[in-house]
Amino acid sequence: DWSSNVCSSDLPQSTIHQAINPAPLHLYLSAKHFPFNDMRLRKAIDYAIDRDEFVRVLSNGQGGWGMPGAFSDTWTQDEIKQILKYDPAQAKKLMAEAGYPNGFEATLKLPPVGYAQRAGEVLAAQMGKVGIKLAITQLQWPQWLAEVFKERNYDLTIVAHTEANDLDRYARDGYYWNYNSPEFKAKWREVVAATDFTKRDELLKECQRIIARDAVNGYLYQLAKIGVWKKDLVGMWENSPTPSVNLAGVYWK
Numbered sequence: 001d002w003s004s005n006v007c008s009s010d011l012p013q014s015t016i017h018q019a020i021n022p023a024p025l026h027l028y029l030s031a032k033h034f035p036f037n038d039m040r041l042r043k044a045i046d047y048a049i050d051r052d053e054f055v056r057v058l059s060n061g062q063g064g065w066g067m068p069g070a071f072s073d074t075w076t077q078d079e080i081k082q083i084l085k086y087d088p089a090q091a092k093k094l095m096a097e098a099g100y101p102n103g104f105e106a107t108l109k110l111p112p113v114g115y116a117q118r119a120g121e122v123l124a125a126q127m128g129k130v131g132i133k134l135a136i137t138q139l140q141w142p143q144w145l146a147e148v149f150k151e152r153n154y155d156l157t158i159v160a161h162t163e164a165n166d167l168d169r170y171a172r173d174g175y176y177w178n179y180n181s182p183e184f185k186a187k188w189r190e191v192v193a194a195t196d197f198t199k200r201d202e203l204l205k206e207c208q209r210i211i212a213r214d215a216v217n218g219y220l221y222q223l224a225k226i227g228v229w230k231k232d233l234v235g236m237w238e239n240s241p242t243p244s245v246n247l248a249g250v251y252w253k
Contacts, residue, residue, distance in 0.1 A: 019240075058221070106156055110138055234250065
């Protein structure tokens, strides 16, 4: 009677609802691992990401750009595009300033899921256009958890974070992307202490701006969330803060 992430244009007894998937796809960089301990090279990666191509190629033109640790309705697409930019010329300029005028090499370790493997191929092609050569290594989950998540022995990896509002990870010491920012930690303490929801939302946005400015990760895109259910089914969530289907308020009319 209902289906999620299925699209059909010929269901006369059903309705089709499109929103943004709450699990964004991110490129994670090890901020303490050479060469990404240099913010200029992290930002070069960020400028070289063509997010519109990710949406077009991997999500059939549906979905959208995403921000770190943000619910899908936190920012409009126009707001995100004022913060994240696609600028290959700026990427090459930053690499030259960092001492890599001809580009550099890095490894991309991928978990054994289709979305990461497909995104890795698109990313490698995009990085190649600015002189960054990515060597892709396919890992099984035990290897990924050991090498990437636990030992933090990697340059780049791609994985979907399914936790809602997971900005606290950026304030943790020793988390696997090795980000350590006193400015961010101070701002996060303000978030935790805030009791006014409006003020808290603004503080969360400030945190997200800091992370985007520091190019901690490469924010690739967010998939579309497409639901199809019968017209008489009431209470289904069109959008959701977590990748789950909440049936508590669902009923037939």
